Structure formats: structure tokens, C-alpha cells
Amino acid sequence: MIELIIVAILCLCMGSFLNVVIIRTPLIQKKLEINYIEETYNVKVKESDKVDKISISFPNSKCNRCDRKLAKWMNIPLISYIILLGRCYFCKKTISKQYPTVELLTSATGTITYYTYGPTITFLSVFLLAMLFIVIAYIDINNYVIYADHESILLGSLITVTALINSDKFIYIGITYLSLALTIYIIEKIIIFIKKKETTIIGSGDFWLLAFGIGYTFNDIELGIKYLQIISISAVALYFILQRKDGKIPLIPSLSLGFMYVLTTQ
Ligand SMILES: [Zn+2]
Secondary structure: OHHHHHHHHHHHHHHHHHHHHHHHHHHHHHHHHHHHHHHHHOOOOOHHHOOOOOOOOOOOOEOOOOOOEOOHHHHOOOHHHHHOOOEOOOOOOEOOOHHHHHHHHHHHHHHHHHHHHOOOHHHHHHHHHHHHHHHHHHHHHHHOOOOHHHHHHHHHHHHHHHHHHOHHHHHHHHHHHHHHHHHHHHHHHHHHHHHOOOOOOOOHHHHHHHHHHHHHOOOOHHHHHHHHHHHHHHHHHHHHHHOOOOOOOOOHHHHHHHHHHHHHOO
8 A cells, every 4th residue: 555655656756747748848849940940041030939948857947927936845746736726826827737637647547557567567668658648648739749759659669568468469450550551541642632732631640549559459349449439538528628719639638548448458
């Protein structure tokens, strides 16, 4: 029991770190893009479009409303949010619910995974994959994007976890991948033929996740139906929760949830 409490607290701190990654990665990417544009085309980007010097560890945490630096006690995962009643200590504006949500989600996932697999390599790889899912799902929700680095890590993690838990599934994943790729290719060609313009009906990160998810449920129709139900119900739920004006739905959160389900119920 004490073991699980320690795991829960450690994972809460990991969640705090994931928040930093979720918030800063898009800013770092933007900075890299601006540098690239300046160097390649030898142009100066407008000062207002520049991003502050930023990395995962720099600068220290500050309120994104009033820019005041946060004291150490305001950075304790979950506890600070509760003590501060969800508001900035200085400007009293509300702190994004993303912070406690990601911390709790990481803690809960880590604890459940540890409870299921114990202190093993399998626990470590499943939990690392779950943390990656949390990061790419939130970045997709905030920015509708999956970065190339994250996509390579995603693919590597999916292969590692499958090799550890379900190596016999590789053949189905391969078949799914090929048939999905062919289907999507044909649909895209038809759309291009009709609409006369280039189109991408599914992002490549979404595509990998879908291929692995369906591959896992290839010889288990009941699990396959459950998988598709989880994806569609959570996507619709997310649509209503986010209420985006452009009507777009980020797919990574639902695909990750569906994949975690089929992975852990094997
Ligand atoms: Zn503030």
C-alpha cells in the first residue's frame, strides 16, 4: 500500500513535468521555425512574432497571465492548485485546469499500471507510452498537431510495447497497416479527382495509432467493437467538451484511450 502511495506521488511529479513539456514544446518548435526562416531566407522576423529564449528547463515557471515568477511552494503538483484555489497568487486570475488534470491523470495511470504489472520492464514501457499519449493528446487538443520527434518516439514505443506484451500481434498490425494505407490512398485519390485539390484525410500520427489499435483486435471481434466504441464515444464527448468554433475534433486523445484499453485488456 505504502509502495502504491509513493508511486502515486512520484507520478504526480512526473505529471507536473509533462505539463511543462505540453506547454513549451509548441513554443520551442515555433522558435526553431523562426530561426530556420531567418537563416534560410536571410530575413528578419518581426519582433512581435519572436518567441522568448525558451527550453524545457528555462525560464523558471511563471504565471502566463501576469508574467510574475512563481515561488517554489506555488509549484507543488496538485497541492499548490488546491491551496491557491485554482487562482494565481499575484493576479488572482484562474490557472488552467490542464495543470491539475494532467497531474492527476499521470498519477492515476502510473499507479494503475504499477498495480497491474509490478516493478517490471513492462510497467516501465507501458507507463512511458501512457505519458507520451498524455503529452501528444494535449498538444493535439491545444494545437491540432503532432511533432515529428514525438511521432518517431510514438512509433518506437508502440513497437517496443508490442514486442514485450503481444509480439504475436505484429503480423495483424502489418496486415492492418497495409490495408489501411491502401484504403486511405484510394480515398485521397478519389477526393483529389473530384475536388481537384490535395488532401490529407488522416494525420500520420493518427494513422499509426489506428493501425496498431485495429491490429491488436484483428482476431477478437468483441474487443474490436469495444475499441471502436471507446474511440467514437470519447471523440463525440471531446467535441462537446471543447466546443470548438471550427468544428474540428483532435483525434489523438480518443485513439490513445482506445489503444490503452486494448493493450491493457489483453
Ligand atoms: Zn498571475
